[in-house]
Amino acid sequence: MRTGDFIARLRRFGELEWYRHGGGRGDTGEMVPPVVVWRFAEPRPVEFVDVLRGIVDDESREIDWVLDTTRRNWVLVPSRVMAEKEAHHFATEAQAVALLEQEDPEFCLHSVNDLERIVAALDRSADFPVSGCATS
Numbered sequence: 001m002r003t004g005d006f007i008a009r010l011r012r013f014g015e016l017e018w019y020r021h022g023g024g025r026g027d028t029g030e031m032v033p034p035v036v037v038w039r040f041a042e043p044r045p046v047e048f049v050d051v052l053r054g055i056v057d058d059e060s061r062e063i064d065w066v067l068d069t070t071r072r073n074w075v076l077v078p079s080r081v082m083a084e085k086e087a088h089h090f091a092t093e094a095q096a097v098a099l100l101e102q103e104d105p106e107f108c109l110h111s112v113n114d115l116e117r118i119v120a121a122l123d124r125s126a127d128f129p130v131s132g133c134a135t136s
Contacts, residue, residue, distance in 0.1 A: 001025050001116045003034045006076070009122040010038060014045035018073070023097065024112055031108035033100055034115045035093045036076045052076075055121040062110040062117075076118075078111045 002024035010016060016038055023034035049069045056065045056076065064079040077093060084096035100107055 001112065001119060003036050003115070005119050006034070006036055006115065006122070007038065009119055010040075012122075013040075013048045013051075015041040017041040022094070024115055030101070031105065031112045033078050033081050033097050033108055033111040034076070035081065035097060037073050039073045051125055052122075055118055055125070058117075058121070060117065062114050063107070065114070078107075078114075080107060080111075 003021035005024070007016070007019055007021055010019075017040060019036070019038035021034070021036040021038075023032040025031060052069075053067055056067045066075060066077050066079050066082055068075040081093055081096045081100065084090070084099055085093055088096065088099065090096050090099075
């Protein structure tokens with residue numbers, strides 16, 4: 001499972017105007033903490049925020065996540081990636097991801113497992129009504 005699978009699921013809920021992503025389970029078995037940033041075209045499916053937040057914050061999660069939908073670009077990233085970025089004064093999330101890959105492979109595994117859980121839950125939410133979109 002890679003972050004591209006998450007992006008593919010997002011397309012079911014609204015038109016994507018822009019995105020960037022990285023992480024997940026690599027071809028050689030490496031586990032990379034996911035970082036996903038995207039922007040829905042207007043009108044944005046704002047009702048989807050509650051659906052996604054419920055999935056991300058589900059009690060079965062293995063790690064804590066940042067889901068930021070308050071800006072133009074929406075973000076989903078493990079909270080610890082952002083904490084490491086801040087603690088080490090890194091310029092990018094990628095630097096924090098690289099550090100975690102080296103220092104905490106178990107965390108990386110948990111983050112990928114959670115991404116898989118999130119994608120599976122989005123698959124189950126495929127009936128979400130996108131016709132009621134509104135701008136935010």
